[in-house]
Amino acid sequence: MKKYLIFFIGLVIVTLVAYEALIYYDDNFRYGRMWETPGVRPLEELPLSTPAGTVPQDGGEEIFMALAPDLLKSPIALSDPAQIQMGKALYFKFCAQCHGKDYDGNGTVGQSFHPLPTDLRSTKVRSLSEGAFFKEISYGIPDGRQPALATTIDPLDRWRIIAYVKSLGIRE
Numbered sequence: 001m002k003k004y005l006i007f008f009i010g011l012v013i014v015t016l017v018a019y020e021a022l023i024y025y026d027d028n029f030r031y032g033r034m035w036e037t038p039g040v041r042p043l044e045e046l047p048l049s050t051p052a053g054t055v056p057q058d059g060g061e062e063i064f065m066a067l068a069p070d071l072l073k074s075p076i077a078l079s080d081p082a083q084i085q086m087g088k089a090l091y092f093k094f095c096a097q098c099h100g101k102d103y104d105g106n107g108t109v110g111q112s113f114h115p116l117p118t119d120l121r122s123t124k125v126r127s128l129s130e131g132a133f134f135k136e137i138s139y140g141i142p143d144g145r146q147p148a149l150a151t152t153i154d155p156l157d158r159w160r161i162i163a164y165v166k167s168l169g170i171r172e
Contacts, residue, residue, distance in 0.1 A: 061138075061150055061155070064134070064135070064138060064150075064155065065138075065139065067131070068131070069129055069131035069132035069134075069135050070129060070131055070132075071131060072129075072130065072131025072132075072134050072135065073130065073131065074130050074134075074159045074162065074163070075156070075159065076156065076159050076160065076163065077163075078130065078159070078162065078163040078166055078167075079163070079167075080163070083159075083160050083163045084160075084163050084164050084167045085164075086157075086160045087157075087160035087161045087162070087163045087164030087165070087167075088164045090153070090157050090160055090161050090164070091161050091164050091165065094149065094152070094153055094161070095161065097109040097110070098110035098113070098117045098145075099117050099118070099120050100117075103119065103120040103121050103165070103168060103171075104119045104120075104121070104171075105117035105118055105119050105120075113145050115145070117145055117146070118146070119171060120165050120168065121168050121169065121170055121171035122170070122171060123170055125165070126166075126169075126170050130159075130162055130166070133162050133165075133166075134158060134159065134162060137149055137153070137158050137161065137162070138150040138155075138158060
């Protein structure tokens with residue numbers, strides 16, 4: 001019987017020491033406890049207001065993506081010489097590395113591709129509608145080498161590049 005009593009007293013002492021150790025740890029825990037942190041209560045305070053013009057309410061890239069190519073129309077005059085001249089500068093900045101200075105797909109980067117980038121003076125490219133051309137530049141060509149450039153080139157600049165390429169004519 002003495003053995004059981006000693007065992008029971010030892011168990012109580014170990015339990016009390018463990019309990020005190022946990023209490024001490026809780027009181028001195030460096031990072032705090034979950035029940036002590038502030039709760040997040042949605043809409044307890046009014047949400048911040050967004051200043052006008054911060055978030056677009058109309059337009060934007062999503063509109064271009066959603067429209068069928070035949071419904072996409074250029075906001076600039078594709079035959080305007082000033083727009084064509086700006087498109088030429090943009091072509092040599094963004095496109096010539098792959099499509100080349102002669103628009104034939106033999107640019108310094110493009111000549112290492114197989115297949116070569118598209119000849120921009122081919123009848124295939126010339127027959128594209130302006131909306132289809134815009135979508136190919138913007139979102140790439142599925143299973144093709146044309147990368148999506150929507151995040152690289154501003155929409156108006158993409159239209160200017162199209163104006164320039166359309167002004168080149170068909171390769172003889």
